Amino acid sequence: MISMNFPAVHAFCVEHNVQMVQAGPNQICPECAKNNVNQNNLEHQKHVDQMVRELHFGGAMIPVRHKDSGFRNYNVTHAGQSNALNTCVAFARTMIAGQKRNLIMSGKTGTGKTHLSCATAKTLLGKGISVRYITSEDMANEIANAWTKHDDSERSAVYRFTEYDLLILDEYGLHDRHENRLQLVHKVLYSRYDIGKATMIVSNMTLTDLQKDLGDRLWSRFQHDGLSVIECNWADQRVGGGL
Structure with missing residues (x-):
């Protein structure tokens, strides 16, 4: 030419x-x-x-404390931790392959749940998959306060949390007990189900209590596209300087 x-x-x-x-x-x-x-x-x-x-990466809002948390530096000392790690790795691979499913990590505090959720986020972000990490309380507050901004609304706020390929909702059930705030959290979960988006819930609640808190309809929807469950029932690793 x-x-x-x-x-x-x-x-x-x-x-x-x-x-x-x-x-x-x-x-x-x-x-x-x-x-x-x-x-x-x-x-x-x-x-x-x-x-x-x-x-x-900036939009994912990964906590500064966990900016270096990855699968490789997750401390594995027993079978429970090994299963948790392998399940998160498999979940990430599933998403990278273009398949959508949900994941729940429940159990005691200090067992490395946030570490693994952030490691999953970083792995997916590295593959160009959009992820947002946020606590349940902060998400409910952002949606509830949307009406105070002239260019925002509850509907727009719910949509913002719906559009990510993966939403990691940490500390579910800890500071979101007000009924109206919990309904806002559930609105996002329903919205993500409706358009087939993957969600990871991280909670200190037991799996049984979490199921009751979500309710039968939402629990059923959460399982519809496939659900991986990790129950972290080992001792608090922070006490000994671990995770």
Whole structure:
């Protein structure tokens, strides 16, 4: 295409063995010029991809304490922890493969639930999958306070939490006990079910209590696309300086 727009000269490109063309004061090889354009496009795309990746990581709102939490540095000392790790890894692989399912991690505090949820988030973010981490209390507060902003509404706030490929809802059942706030949390869960989005619930409640709290209708929907369950019933690792 370049050789058609510029007059050919007698010189040939040593590298490509094609006739060079005159472009202003310079003699250039059409193939070299095309490769330079392709390289510039490639560098630009890498820059754009990096910007998108940084935006995704920033938008995920992973807690600073867990910015370095990954699958590889999750402390495994017994079968329960090994099962928890393997289940989260399998869940991440399922999502990377384009399949949607839900995951619940329930059990005692200090058992590494947030570590694993953030490790899952970082793994998926690295593959270009959008993730948002938030506590149940903070999400309910943001939705409830949306009406105080002139450019926001409850409906828009619910939608914001619905559109992520994965929503990680931590501390469910801890500070969201007010009935109206809990209804807002459930609105998001119903909305995500309606459009087939994956959700991870992390809670200190027992699995039985969590099921009762969600209610039969929401619990049924949560299982519809497949549900992985991790019960963390081992001792608090923070006491000994662990997770």
